[in-house]
Amino acid sequence: MTLEFDLLHVRAPIANALRRVLIAEVPTMAFEKIYLYQNTSVIQAELYGDEKPCMVNDDILVAKLRPGQQIEASCHAVKGIGRDHAKFSPVATASYRLLPVITLLKEVAGEKAHRLKNTFSKGVIEIKHKNGEDYAVVKDARRDTCSRNVLRHEDLAPLVELGKVKDHFIFSVESTGALKSSELVIEACKVMQEKCKSLAAKIKELQQ
Incomplete structure (x- = not known):
């Protein structure tokens, strides 16, 4: 779920704020208390006591039971955010990078x-043919991992200029499964919007 x-067209602090909100401030449900009444499965009872995210889908496998085995439990979930406890964080990973720019001089x-x-x-560089000779063109700079290996070649380094678009961020968000990745981004934007409204209101109070 990536x-x-x-x-x-935003600056780095805004991009970083979105990443931090995704990880720590999007509210989700997680199990707070689990009362285990019966467990004849191969899973140890202590594992059910680990604090874990709430499973919101009906098709998530918890355990495979053999004939005659059973698990009887009462699970109590509460709403929280990752800043309070990691079990509430719905994000496995959230990262960003600047869009690479590669120019052949x-x-x-x-x-x-x-x-x-x-x-x-x-996929970054493509070889084309002209007048019976191969020549290089930049096909897709986005695929570049910024390894900068080209700079190790003394004869190639002067022919290439490497850069990044300072206001173009490529985000990657992976969900733990509590919410879809697209939903996480929407909810994170809502949280940031509320923060901006709160800040604007406080500034207005100070100006009065």
Whole structure:
């Protein structure tokens, strides 16, 4: 349940704030108390006592039971946020990176073109043909992992300029399963919106 999306025309503090809200301030349900009355399964009773997220879907497998085995329990869930306890965090990972920019300063042809292609991640550089000779073009800079391996080649480094778009963030959000990744982003934006409203109200009070 991983989502990748682009966040444009904002500064780094806003992108980082969104990441932090995703991890720590999107409210979810998690089990607070589990009363285990009967357990004849192979899963040890102590494992049910571990604080864990609330399972919101009916098709999530908890345990496989053999004929005659049973689990009888009463689970009490409460609402909370990851800032209070990690069990409430609905995000497995949330990260972002700037969109890479790769510019070829001169035409790179022949054997150099193929070496240039191999210094980048797959799909970044493409080899084309012109007048019976191979030459390199930038196909998809987004695929670049910013390894900067090209700078290790003294003859290739002066031919390439590496950069990043300072206001173009590529976000990757992976959900734990409590909510869909797309829902997490929407809820995080709502939390940030409420924070902005609260800040604006306090500033207005100070100005009066």
